[in-house]
Amino acid sequence: MVLRNKKKETKKEGEGRRALKKKSRQDEKDEVRKIYVVSVVSSSTCRRMTTIMEGVLLKWTNYLSGWQPRWFILDNGVLSYYKSQEDVNNGCKGSIKMAVCDIVVHPHDNTRLDLIIPGEQHYYVKGSSAQDRQSWLIALGSSKASFSESSAAKKEADAMPDQMRSKKSELRLYCDLLMQQVHSIKQTLSSTSEDGKVDLDKLNESSSLIGATCDTFIATLDDCMRMVSNTPMFEAAHQHVRDSAIPASPTKPNTHRLPGTRSTITRPEKSSKHRQSTSSLDSVKIHRAGSHQSLNEATSRMVTPTSPLSPAPPQTNSLDPGGRQDKPSYASVLASNAPSSQDAKTSSSVKSDQQTALSKAVSEGLTLSASSSSPSSSVDAPQTSLSSNNTDPPKSILINGNEKHSQESAPPKGTSSVAAGGDGDKSPPTSSSQQTPSVLSAAASSDDLENMDDYKDAIDEPVVTFFSVMPTSFQHVDTTSEEGILAETFLDACRNIVPMFDKLNSTAFAPVKMDFTGNIKKVEQKQESNPELLTLQAMILSEVEAGTHRLSSSATSAVLWLKRSLEFIREFLRECNSGSEEMSVCASNAYGRTLKNYHGWVVRGVFTVAVKALPYRETFMAHMAVGENVDTTSRHFEHTLMSDVEMFVQHLDRVLVSIHDFYLKNSLDRSETV
Numbered sequence: 001m002v003l004r005n006k007k008k009e010t011k012k013e014g015e016g017r018r019a020l021k022k023k024s025r026q027d028e029k030d031e032v033r034k035i036y037v038v039s040v041v042s043s044s045t046c047r048r049m050t051t052i053m054e055g056v057l058l059k060w061t062n063y064l065s066g067w068q069p070r071w072f073i074l075d076n077g078v079l080s081y082y083k084s085q086e087d088v089n090n091g092c093k094g095s096i097k098m099a100v101c102d103i104v105v106h107p108h109d110n111t112r113l114d115l116i117i118p119g120e121q122h123y124y125v126k127g128s129s130a131q132d133r134q135s136w137l138i139a140l141g142s143s144k145a146s147f148s149e150s151s152a153a154k155k156e157a158d159a160m161p162d163q164m165r166s167k168k169s170e171l172r173l174y175c176d177l178l179m180q181q182v183h184s185i186k187q188t189l190s191s192t193s194e195d196g197k198v199d200l201d202k203l204n205e206s207s208s209l210i211g212a213t214c215d216t217f218i219a220t221l222d223d224c225m226r227m228v229s230n231t232p233m234f235e236a237a238h239q240h241v242r243d244s245a246i247p248a249s250p251t252k253p254n255t256h257r258l259p260g261t262r263s264t265i266t267r268p269e270k271s272s273k274h275r276q277s278t279s280s281l282d283s284v285k286i287h288r289a290g291s292h293q294s295l296n297e298a299t300s301r302m303v304t305p306t307s308p309l310s311p312a313p314p315q316t317n318s319l320d321p322g323g324r325q326d327k328p329s330y331a332s333v334l335a336s337n338a339p340s341s342q343d344a345k346t347s348s349s350v351k352s353d354q355q356t357a358l359s360k361a362v363s364e365g366l367t368l369s370a371s372s373s374s375p376s377s378s379v380d381a382p383q384t385s386l387s388s389n390n391t392d393p394p395k396s397i398l399i400n401g402n403e404k405h406s407q408e409s410a411p412p413k414g415t416s417s418v419a420a421g422g423d424g425d426k427s428p429p430t431s432s433s434q435q436t437p438s439v440l441s442a443a444a445s446s447d448d449l450e451n452m453d454d455y456k457d458a459i460d461e462p463v464v465t466f467f468s469v470m471p472t473s474f475q476h477v478d479t480t481s482e483e484g485i486l487a488e489t490f491l492d493a494c495r496n497i498v499p500m501f502d503k504l505n506s507t508a509f510a511p512v513k514m515d516f517t518g519n520i521k522k523v524e525q526k527q528e529s530n531p532e533l534l535t536l537q538a539m540i541l542s543e544v545e546a547g548t549h550r551l552s553s554s555a556t557s558a559v560l561w562l563k564r565s566l567e568f569i570r571e572f573l574r575e576c577n578s579g580s581e582e583m584s585v586c587a588s589n590a591y592g593r594t595l596k597n598y599h600g601w602v603v604r605g606v607f608t609v610a611v612k613a614l615p616y617r618e619t620f621m622a623h624m625a626v627g628e629n630v631d632t633t634s635r636h637f638e639h640t641l642m643s644d645v646e647m648f649v650q651h652l653d654r655v656l657v658s659i660h661d662f663y664l665k666n667s668l669d670r671s672e673t674v
């Protein structure tokens, strides 16, 4: 062990040196194979302490391998690590500039310290003892302090666009997810039953998840590469962090991207007060089989005297199993959504040409025609054609499922139509848990329009949300029929949630989406092969009779998991609506009340990772806006969204309670964890 001092020492440096000396004596006694070198370099131009320290630290690698001993070298303000001391000449496995990372001492484990570049990279390491950690802390801290002052690296880090940071952290997330998924496969294989049988269903599911995560990893990497090549700054700047986990070049073209993936953690820009007038939306019509929908007419939701809680007429096609052919291009409409000009810019690179064209068409007032030949079973956007010369007048609009005749029912501007009361629902929500405090009475009321600008917003801007343009929602799911819930309507309502998964910040939600859409498909297939089974209940009971209801491929299992996922969504939205600022807190609370009970530690770990990738509340809200130039930061928008969410939640709850009761009555709920 060598300790070496050069030139002047500050008090701090002296302390560090003394601590290390003390440490070295201890280590010599303990015969720890470690080398410490501390050198202090000082010059008149640049007063800098160069701390050199080497040794073994345990580094958290992944869920498969856990903590692994690695050889770390701190030199010249950079901490690098190698597989072993012998490997030093073969290049480091990763490195981190101390100037730009935070050093975090673990609150419980006195051997552990974390090096974190916020939102980007983390090293979790452990010393061999508390004293060992102490030595490293001193060395790392001194190095950081010394290099922070004049660090060019810091400037680099500051200059690094948020999008790029966010992408990098996503990539790391996918690595973690991949490791967890591999671990899950390993577990499945090791838990082979006594008769030597492997759970092939589970294995297939896990490998599909891995496939999806790989695809999204590559898609994100692709985004990174595009950003790098489009940003002159990046050509010159060298990254302050090297990590062998990130491959150097894109490997797959865009076509591998999951549909609609990737938004960015970008705070929505407060839109200009001189926003695009509503006139540009006047002529936007979404053609459906036999109906047209003008986005601008959605303003009537604000001003219509009809309560949004009034019973929703069952959709005309809901009784017709063939009605799916008429499915509108809902996903296309959402794909054209640009929550803010900033988001529009940042997401443009990930939009397909078709989506971009759609978006342009919407903003230019062209007419969108959804092809009725699109396969209804697909959750992806149907083929959409563009035409600018459709002369059909808009006839009516579905607002939260209620067909409103435009113009006719519009009360004076500024009055709230979403006031509480008037709930004529035949089957009022019978919530199994506490109701969210009502925001309906407050929505868009003049009391809340604090100033003239907000008031103008309410008058001038049509606020159309993800929820209000849903062609089929849970509002349309009838729960009063003796026969049960029409599978077709229920599946439609579920399908219409899917685009929201893509709008969440991270493709970390790809596995979640896959699971959700996979379950929709299972029920769909069940119905295709048994067209006489129109309701969920009929399908399930037929499986119970056949004794197939316990199979993981059964509709019984698929509906059960859809129910659980929807319960999570319901609770999550309730949390959001009750004012919690932190999305991760909303998600964690919702998770604790729902899915967590059915998840083992591995999937709980996946949740913990996924939840970190949630966007900011503002971004999430912005994603809920449909149409361009919506001021998603206005109180008016927030109130409208909240009332839409509340109504969505109420109907969702009604449907869930009905399914829940059925499972309970037939003892079909299962408590085992996955």
Ligand SMILES: CCCCCCCCCCCCC/C=C/[C@@H](O)[C@H](CO[C@@H]1O[C@H](CO)[C@@H](O)[C@H](O)[C@H]1O)NC(=O)CCCCCCCCCCCCCCCCC
Pocket: 497, 500, 501, 504, 511, 512, 515, 516, 518, 519, 551, 552, 553, 554, 557, 558, 561, 565, 566, 568, 569, 572, 587, 595, 603, 606, 607, 610, 611, 614, 674
């Ligand atoms: C706000 C978002 C927070 C994110 C929370 C995500 C929760 C992640 C939990 C980890 C998911 C891992 C993925 C898969 C897990 C599966 O193993 C598990 C079990 O699968 C089931 O196995 C059965 C056999 O054992 C099989 O028969 C069945 O088919 C199969 O499904 N599945 C699950 O645990 C379900 C996870 C789905 C979670 C859905 C969360 C939905 C998040 C939606 C976010 C959107 C929020 C806004 C909504 C706005 C709506 C309009």
